[in-house]
Amino acid sequence: MAHKVRVCPQCGSTNIHEIHTSVSGWLTPATYHCKDCNYVGSIYVEVDSDELSRLQAAMRGE
Numbered sequence: 856m857a858h859k860v861r862v863c864p865q866c867g868s869t870n871i872h873e874i875h876t877s878v879s880g881w882l883t884p885a886t887y888h889c890k891d892c893n894y895v896g897s898i899y900v901e902v903d904s905d906e907l908s909r910l911q912a913a914m915r916g917e
């Protein structure tokens with residue numbers, strides 16, 4: 856069964872992880888960082904694992 860994977864919206868890498876920031880106890884929106892292209896932002900793409908290769912091919916312009 857397919858599972859969901861987080862994908863960088865900029866380069867298609869799955870090497871994206873959540874940065875936990877807490878400033879004086881305030882709840883801040885989650886921020887995501889891509890280790891491959893250094894994307895930092897509050898959005899990421901979530902796809903089924905079996906859709907991943909198709910998405911990455913599309914992002915490469917194939």
Ligand SMILES: [Zn+2]
Pocket residue numbers: 863864865866867868889890891892893894
């Ligand atoms: Zn990236």
